[in-house]
Amino acid sequence: MNALFLAGGLGTRLKPITNELPKPMVPIMGKPLLERNIESLKRYGIDEIVLSTCYKSQKIEDYFGNGEKFGVKISYISEDEPLGTAGAIKNAQKFFDDTFLVFNGDILSDIDISDMLRFHNEKGALATIAVTEVLNPSAYGVIEHDDNDFITAFKEKPKPYESDSNLINAGIYIFEPELLDEIPESSVVSIERDTYPLLLQKGYKIAVYNKCSYWLDLGTPRKYMRAHKDILNGKLKIVSHDFKAKPNYISNTAKIHCNAKIFEPIYIGDNVEISDFAVVGPDAVLCDGSCVEAGARISESIVWDHVNVEREAYIKNSVVMSNCRVHKNSRAYNSILTADSNYSIAV
Numbered sequence: 001m002n003a004l005f006l007a008g009g010l011g012t013r014l015k016p017i018t019n020e021l022p023k024p025m026v027p028i029m030g031k032p033l034l035e036r037n038i039e040s041l042k043r044y045g046i047d048e049i050v051l052s053t054c055y056k057s058q059k060i061e062d063y064f065g066n067g068e069k070f071g072v073k074i075s076y077i078s079e080d081e082p083l084g085t086a087g088a089i090k091n092a093q094k095f096f097d098d099t100f101l102v103f104n105g106d107i108l109s110d111i112d113i114s115d116m117l118r119f120h121n122e123k124g125a126l127a128t129i130a131v132t133e134v135l136n137p138s139a140y141g142v143i144e145h146d147d148n149d150f151i152t153a154f155k156e157k158p159k160p161y162e163s164d165s166n167l168i169n170a171g172i173y174i175f176e177p178e179l180l181d182e183i184p185e186s187s188v189v190s191i192e193r194d195t196y197p198l199l200l201q202k203g204y205k206i207a208v209y210n211k212c213s214y215w216l217d218l219g220t221p222r223k224y225m226r227a228h229k230d231i232l233n234g235k236l237k238i239v240s241h242d243f244k245a246k247p248n249y250i251s252n253t254a255k256i257h258c259n260a261k262i263f264e265p266i267y268i269g270d271n272v273e274i275s276d277f278a279v280v281g282p283d284a285v286l287c288d289g290s291c292v293e294a295g296a297r298i299s300e301s302i303v304w305d306h307v308n309v310e311r312e313a314y315i316k317n318s319v320v321m322s323n324c325r326v327h328k329n330s331r332a333y334n335s336i337l338t339a340d341s342n343y344s345i346a347v
Contacts, residue, residue, distance in 0.1 A: 007105035008054030022056040024105040030287040039239040044113040047072045052088040054079040086189035093180045104171030110214040120174045125207040130172035132215040140168040151206040232265035
C-alpha cells in the first residue's frame, strides 16, 4: 500500500515556530515530524510515499529528496495555491490505482496501520476514517456511526445537545481509488466538509476505525511541547528509542562534564556539550550540536540544533529554536526563543 501525506499547511497557529519552516519539518526529538511519521509507516511495509506540499515546499524537497536515504521512494505534488484537503488528494490521483493511505502531515499517532487495513477490507468500505475521542467535541467535526461501525452523519462543531458522539476525525484515512472520481478537479474542496457528506448522500460505505490509543495534532506551541513530554514519559514510542523502557537517550557523541547534573527523562543529541555545574532535565530535549555552559539550568524545554545556552541562564517550559544564543544570567519561562526575538506562549 502506498501513502499520501498532506504536507501543505501554513501552520499559522504554530507560529513563530513555523515562520521559516513548514509544519511537517518542525523537529520532534531532533528529526522532522514528517520523518518520524515515515519511520513509523516503514514498519508496516509502506515504502512508496507521495508528499503533497504547498507552503515552503522547497525545504521539504531539499531535505527528503527522492527518499533513498530514508529507505523509501518519495514523489511530490506541489500546489501553487491551497486546494483544500480533498483538492490535494485529487491532485495526486495519478499515483494511486489501488487501496492507499492518506495521512495529515501535522499529527502524531500510535495507530496500527496493518490492523486498520484489515478492518477496512473486512468492512468492504470505500473509505475508512480513523477517529479519536475528545472530552469536548464542540470545536471539531463530530462523527456518528451505527452498531456496525459505518458512519451515519458528520456534524460540524455541534452543540452538546446536538450529538451524543465524542469521536472526531483523526486525519488518517484508507481509500479505494474509486473515491477520487467523486472529487472535482482543480477545485478547492474539503474532504471533511464536502466529500464525506457527498459520499454518504450517494450511499457509499464509510467505516470508522476507533483504535488510536495516542493521537495529537501539533497545531499550537502548547501541543508541540506536550508531544515531547508525552514521548519522554513513554506515552508514545518513537522508532529510535522507547522512553518507557529507558527514560533517557544520550548520544555517544555527547560530552557531559563530570559535575553536570542530568535528571530523567531526557533526550541529548549528537555533539551536545553540557558543562560543569549545569543542570539539565527533567523533561528536557537537547538537539544536535548544542552547548550548555556552566551553571545553566534547563527543564521541561525543547532546545533545537546549535543553540548556545550561556552561563547561569535558566530555561523552563520553553522552546529554543536553532542557532539561538541564550545570554548569560537570562531567564526564559513559557517562551519561544528565536535567533532574533522572543515570544511568550500560553501553556
